Amino acid sequence: MIKKIKLVVKYLVGAALLGALIFAFIPEAEQVDMTLASRGDVVIALEAEGRTRIHDIYVVSAPIEGRVMRIESEPGDQVKAGVTVIAHMTPADPRFLDKRSEIQAEADVQGAVAAKGLAQSKLDRALAELEYAKAEYRRTDELFKNGNVSIARLEQAELQLKMRRAEVETARADLKVMESRLRAARAQLVQPGTAAEQNGPGCQLCVHAPVDGKVLKILHKSEGVIPMGTPLVEVGDPSALEVVIEMLSRDAVKVRPGDMALIQRWGGGEDIRAQVRLVEPSGFTKISALGVEEQRVNVILDFIDPIEKWQSLGHAFRVEGSIIVDKAENVLNVPVSALFRYNEQWSTFVVRDGRAVRQPVTVGRRNERSAEIVAGLEEGSQVIIHPGNNVVDGTRVTARE
Secondary structure (H helix, E strand, O other), X not given: OHHHHHHHHHHHHHHHHHHHHHHHHOOOOEEEEEEEOEEXXXXXXXXXXXXXXXXXXXXXXXXXXXXXXXXXXXXXXXXOOOOOXXXXXXXXXXXXXXXXXXXXXXXXXXXXXXXXXXXXXXXXXXXXXXXXXXXXXXXXXXXXXXXXXXXXHHHHHHHHHHHHHHHHHHHHHHHHHHHHHHHHHHHOOOOOOOHHHHHOOOOOEEEEOOOOEEEEEEOOOOOEEEOOOOEEEEEEOOOOEEEEEEXXXXXXXXXXXXXXXXXXXXXXXXXXXXXXXXXXXXXXXXEOOOOOEEEEEEEEEEEOOOXXXXXXXXXXXXXXEEEEEXXXXXXXXXXXXXXXXXXXOEEEEEEEOOEEXXXXXXXXXXXXXXXXXXXXXXXXXXXXXXXXXXXXOOXXXXXXX
16 A cells, blocks of 8 residues: 555656646747737828928118118018118219329310300300391381381391291200210219218118018128119018928829928927928929938928917928828728738737737738738737747737736
8 A cells, every 4th residue: 555655656746747847848928019909090191301481582682883871670670561661872982083084084074164165155146146136127027017128028037036046045055065064074073982972961762671571681781882783681471481391202292282281390389280382393402411312392381270379480490391191090000010021911910819820911001100901900909019039920928017
């Protein structure tokens, strides 16, 4: 009896040792991160950097060549079209004359004085001849009335009177011409620094604001002589703000006018809603931060949210835009990190009875976070996200704590 008991004990001990040995070689369950396949919206958005821009910017330029006074306006000042004076301008001072030019100008003045005197003499002579013609006509008229001269003699006297009157008008016109030439000749002798005295304080041109809005930038602040067309001030309406997103051309072809967008990371608390107004038909080349040439296209967005939400934005502020080009609503989806390629097909690991089971799936729309599952999974299926190299089909798994 004792021998039987000892034998049973030996068998039990051996079985226990064998069980312990087998259990020791069984691999532990792999700890993994899990989530559930659920329904929700999958939004496809294209993101790119951009900047704000006032729709219409007006550059106020100098309409004439002259001296502009110091511009007192500052960026941010309110302006009203046709009322607010942007700048005051006066005629520029004449250039310095060298000795030869000065002598020539003085000679021109002397010649103009002589020509004026000659014209005055011709006018005096014409006036004297006119008085004689008037007296001659009166005498001839009296003789004609008394029958002492013929009608032809009277008509000849009348003709002489008309001719003398015409000569007086011609002489007066010549005198005016010579006076103008004298003023022009004297103007050549005006020296720099005396133009303001000659022009007077009222000789100023006021440059007004072309539109209602604000001063954006002062392009020429100080007083000085400038040529015609010199930019002075930029003016625009900050309420007419738009966003220019510089997108890669391969992304821009997916964008259509009317697509919704979000303005993100602009410095405010919430994203700003916007809408695509225009995809410009022409692109441009831009060098990336890595030195790579990229073809980019400007996409223009208009704000949808009220101005109170984005009024702190100004012209040329940096923003980031996210343009929604596609959206799948209430579809079954899983995180993109739960998907992997196997035999040229999308697959995921589904947890069944504590083991990872490789499950082929059909993927629809996807973005950088989630992917639409068209077939292969059911709602509520538990899938593994970020499966490591230790996870294969049939691996025992447990949720990571």
